[in-house]
Amino acid sequence: MIIEICANSFESAKAAQLAGANRIELCTELSVGGLTPSHGLIEKVISELSIPTLVLIRPRSGNFTYSDDEFDVMLKDIAFCKKIGCVGIVSGFLTLENSIDFQKTKQLIEASEGMGFTFHRAFDWVEIPIEELQKLIDLKVNRLLSSGQKPTAIEGISLLKELQNNSKEKIEIMPGGGINVENALNFKEANFKSIHFSATNKKQMLLQKPMVSMHNDAFFEEGIVATSDIEKIKRILQLLNA
Numbered sequence: 001m002i003i004e005i006c007a008n009s010f011e012s013a014k015a016a017q018l019a020g021a022n023r024i025e026l027c028t029e030l031s032v033g034g035l036t037p038s039h040g041l042i043e044k045v046i047s048e049l050s051i052p053t054l055v056l057i058r059p060r061s062g063n064f065t066y067s068d069d070e071f072d073v074m075l076k077d078i079a080f081c082k083k084i085g086c087v088g089i090v091s092g093f094l095t096l097e098n099s100i101d102f103q104k105t106k107q108l109i110e111a112s113e114g115m116g117f118t119f120h121r122a123f124d125w126v127e128i129p130i131e132e133l134q135k136l137i138d139l140k141v142n143r144l145l146s147s148g149q150k151p152t153a154i155e156g157i158s159l160l161k162e163l164q165n166n167s168k169e170k171i172e173i174m175p176g177g178g179i180n181v182e183n184a185l186n187f188k189e190a191n192f193k194s195i196h197f198s199a200t201n202k203k204q205m206l207l208q209k210p211m212v213s214m215h216n217d218a219f220f221e222e223g224i225v226a227t228s229d230i231e232k233i234k235r236i237l238q239l240l241n242a
Contacts (some may be wrong), residue, residue, distance in 0.1 A: 002194035032061035054088035062225035088116035152178030
């Protein structure tokens, strides 16, 4: 069985290699489902480690429907990953109605030519999963990462099995989400070829609680995206320049 580790740092990527994992999905910010890592982190992993590396291409949290500018950033990040020697891309694009955006996803796949392409857990938001799976098959996506539209893959294993049965071996179904020592064997026994998990330990980095928190709960609300506002900037500039 192929073991893919969701690595959120160089330390995690190195741990995956030392433990004998088969590959990693490199990302950052697990708290929001993962975001694209910096070019510096990608380059360090590729140059200093030998483990096959897939990179998550997701420019922000909030949803999986991106502006033209955000899409341009995604394409530039894919080009960097291809140039530096990554073996695969993990990405996806939904419409505002949470169906797979066929054309945008096709562009991502075309940009990733020469690398593998995994459609990520945006799939867990789609309304009719079996119909949407066919889109991915038509697009010749290599692999689908999903928790079976449940908070954890073990809770969603029934749908994952159904997706596997409907895949006709034209796309690999890779369970991911909450996989651990207690439930990993369930997926092997269900004949999945690979699983995806992070195997993280939490580590306290602060010697004492800070006087001012750098976390803002308002930005962690599902679906919320914060962007700078032109008029607010102008008003403050006018005030200061008066």
